[in-house]
Amino acid sequence: MNVVKTYSVDEAQKLLENYCAYQERCHKDVKEKLVKMRMIPEAIDTIVVHLIEQNYLNEERFAKAFARGKFRIKKWGKNRIVRELKFRQISKYSIDSALLEIDLDDYHKTLDELTVKRIAQVKETNLYKKKKKVADYLLYRGWESNLVYEKLNELLN
Structure with a gap:
C-alpha cells in the first residue's frame, strides 16, 4: 500500500520557511514544491503570501542573487541570465534590477x-x-x- 504524506498548512508553511531560508527561491519553485506536496490552491496562496510577508520569499532578491551567481560561477552572459529569469517568471523590473548587480x-x-x-x-x-x-x-x-x-x-x- 502506497501511503501519501499529507501536510497541514502550518506544517507545509514551516517546511517552506526552511526551504526558502536555505537558499533564495523564486515564486515558481515554491509553488511547484507546494503542488508536489499535494496542497490545495487556497493553501498554496496562503503559504506564498505568508512567505512574502515574512520576507522568506523576495523576487527581486532572488533575481539579484541568481544573476550574481550565474555570472560569477558559470560565467553566463546577460542574455542567458535574462532568458533563465524569464523562464522562472520573474518580472521585468526585477530582471533589470538584477542585471545592475553585474559590474x-x-x-x-x-x-x-x-x-x-x-x-x-x-x-x-x-x-x-x-x-x-x-x-x-x-x-x-x-x-x-x-x-x-x-x-x-x-x-x-
Missing part, C-alpha cells in the same frame, strides 16, 4: 578571459571556422553577439 568592468574582463581560453581550446586551423566555433560557444553562454564579434575581431585576425 561592467568585470563583465568585459570575463568575456575577454573566456574568449582567450576558448580560442586556445579550439583546435581549428581555418580562421573562419575557428571564429565560428568560439562565437557559437560564447553565444550559447548568453553573451551579446555585438560584444562577441567585437572581441573575436580584436583577438583573431
